[in-house]
Amino acid sequence: MDQLNDTLADIFADVMDVDPDDLSLSTSPEDVEAWDSLSNVRLVMALERQFGVQFSTDDIAGWTSLGDIQASLKL
């Protein structure tokens, strides 16, 4: 895993209303103004719908960046 998955980037950009080209594996909540508790829920719901997965508590608890989310999705 060395670059951000396009589908993940598009979903994230749509939920957070940011440019997908500005995103990387190291993007964290501190880097994105709109990434708060509410948008985080919307992101998780959108990802679970799109990828047909159910994230575990351990998955979500360990996220500090988009790279962690991508790792949970095994993309």
Place this chain on the structure above:
Amino acid sequence: MSLRITPYLPEHEDGVAGLNARLAARGVAWGFYRKAVPNWLPPTERGPAETVWQDYYVVTDDQACRGGFVLKPQIFRHEGADIRLTSWQGPVSEGLIDKAYVSVGMLCLREMAQRSENLFCWGGSAKLLPLVEAFGWHRADTNWQIAVVNGGRFARHARILRQRPAVAWLMDLMSRTGLASAAATAWAALRQIGCAQPGLRAVSTEALDERADALWSAVRDQYGTIAQRDAATANRLLKQDGWPDARIFNVFRDGRFIGWGALRLSQKSDDPRFGDMRVGTLLDALSEPGEERAVLSALTQSLRSQDVDLIATYMTHDVWRSGLERLGFFELKHRRAFCATPQMAQAVGGDLPGFLSRAHLTPIDADGPHGI
């Protein structure tokens, strides 16, 4: 980061104090409970055989605490059968002030839903409601009921209604001219015409007894849904030596027991809703069928005689709301959201507004009379 959700133990109290201090330093007005053992409804040795109790949970990150929530499992009577429904309170989350913890709120809500099949919240904060809706959980709004006793003080201090400058100006004018007092008195008198309830008496008691048990057995299936209110459970909910500082009354008509209720008096100070008013709260009530208004009348009379400025409550059942309305209470619409997981909504028939109109829920239900 190693977030973990765990039952709140005494060894977490320092961590919770740290969380509360960080939240307060950033201007967040609320925090989590300082003590690991609930002051209200602690777990008992009866365990799951108990009818109602509270469990506290915290979110830890190594030694630090990053959040917390409360679950309150309770036996309800629903459509003639016992069912356990669980209300939640919170979550409190460090995500409010530190973006590294934006997942804490969601983790808490998911953990709650995993721990409790039928989960609901009644009276969640403005910050919680969008989270709940983002999850796709269900929501219906319920109302407050208030009766103005001292019109002048109500007009000056009812911040709950004074949020618009024009309304605040008008209420100040009514207070200065005496119109507010006159209107409150006239309204109360008008509502009493033809509604006289002779022979009623509310008698203070330390605890409910076998009369409350008999009443519970007689009425529990009259409601679509009602939280268990046998004497032991009600006495536990309305503990006399702790929060919520309730006073229990048996109500009699011509010497015959017709129901009971619980009241609370509180002198507010710079309260965001009630300013400096003296507020009487109808915490709970149960009556023989057809005696709802009589019980409410006896209880509100007891509060009026204690010089309150305002009487407030929130009840959901149509008959109790009608009784309050006949006694001169106004309804403040959409003041208290009822949220439920899809499983809970399905368990109660899928139609939350219809469920609520047939459910006798009172301020002692859910997380109790916070903020009133």
